[in-house]
Amino acid sequence: MKITISLEVPDGTTFRIEPVEASTEFVPPYADELIPLPDAAMPLPGDPVAFRAPQARSADVRPSLCPIHHEPWKVVPAGVSKKTGRPYDAFQACPVRGCDQRPAA
Numbered sequence: 001m002k003i004t005i006s007l008e009v010p011d012g013t014t015f016r017i018e019p020v021e022a023s024t025e026f027v028p029p030y031a032d033e034l035i036p037l038p039d040a041a042m043p044l045p046g047d048p049v050a051f052r053a054p055q056a057r058s059a060d061v062r063p064s065l066c067p068i069h070h071e072p073w074k075v076v077p078a079g080v081s082k083k084t085g086r087p088y089d090a091f092q093a094c095p096v097r098g099c100d101q102r103p104a105a
């Protein structure tokens with residue numbers, strides 16, 4: 001870069017140009033130059049996918065177990081109740097005899 005500057009100085013005046021050392025110190029921008037961020041994530045106009053926080057997947061991945069016996073549910077095939085004589089659909093239940101725990105629907 002070449003800059004031509006014309007200066008008029010009195011006779012006898014010492015004039016010199018010194019290179020300015022590059023400052024390694026971080027100079028923060030002026031506060032009034034900062035752009036305030038919105039309080040929450042805002043979807044862009046026309047953005048087809050609204051922002052959604054990541055959700056815990058552990059409940060989906062982990063197999064459902066009896067909360068008491070920690071046994072995986074067994075499928076009881078559909079049949080007719082010996083007690084009431086009424087037919088029932090297949091359902092899941094704890095494999096431990098006498099346990100009435102059922103998986104939450």
Ligand SMILES: [Zn+2]
Pocket residue numbers: 066067068069070071094095096099100101
């Ligand atoms: Zn159980």
